[in-house]
Amino acid sequence: MVKPYLIDFPKLGKDSTGYICVVELHKALPFEVQRTFWTYDTPESFVRGNHAHYNTEQVLFAVAGRITVTTEMPGGATEIFHLQNPHQGLYVPPHVWHTMQYTPGAVQLVYASTHYDETDYIRDYEVFRAKWKHEA
Template sequence: MQKPHLIEFPKLGASDIGYISVGEANGLIPFTVERTFWTYFTPESIVRGRHAHHATEQVLIAVAGRIIVTTEMPDGEVQTFVLESPHVGVYVPPNAWHTMQYSHTAVQLVFASTRYDEKDYIRQYENFRQVWGSK
């Protein structure tokens, strides 16, 4: 079972000319990207996410600002990732409950392994614990 982990993308360039980072399927992104979306202007007091997926894998990147991502695995392991660099993302496997809290200036880019399907979401924490057999 995959666990959440940081992915560091190449950071090509220099401070005087700027940078580019690249993510490719079958490279650092461990799945074929079927959907891309981004969030922005989220108030700092709002916690987003609060769900898990049956099948979808994701890579979350803070292309601007700061995002605090907290994951919980079915065995109860909790990890917190602070994303503040646009060349670093976090891999979130399909069985991880996850939440995100943003600085007001944060822009989050998400690469997902599936197209949107409401049936893939586990939106109630109690259901997450039941579905994944947590203690």
């Protein structure tokens, strides 16, 4: 099973003029993008996510601020990622429980491999643990 991992994207520019980050979707991502969304104005005390997907793959970016992403594999292994560089994304494969917490002013951009489908979500942690315990 594939684990979450960081992807560095080209950072073009310099301190004196600013930077641009280019993501050529067909080259840089491990899947074809079907959906793009962003979150913003999330209170620092609120934890988003709290789910896993059956099929959806995602790459998460902190295009502003800092986002702390906690991932859990079906076997229980957890990792914490601190997204704070706009040129770096976190690949989150299917079957991985994930949560996100945001600093004030943080903006998260997400590329997803599927269109939105509520049946693709597992929002109950105990169901997640039971569903993939054989993959541990």
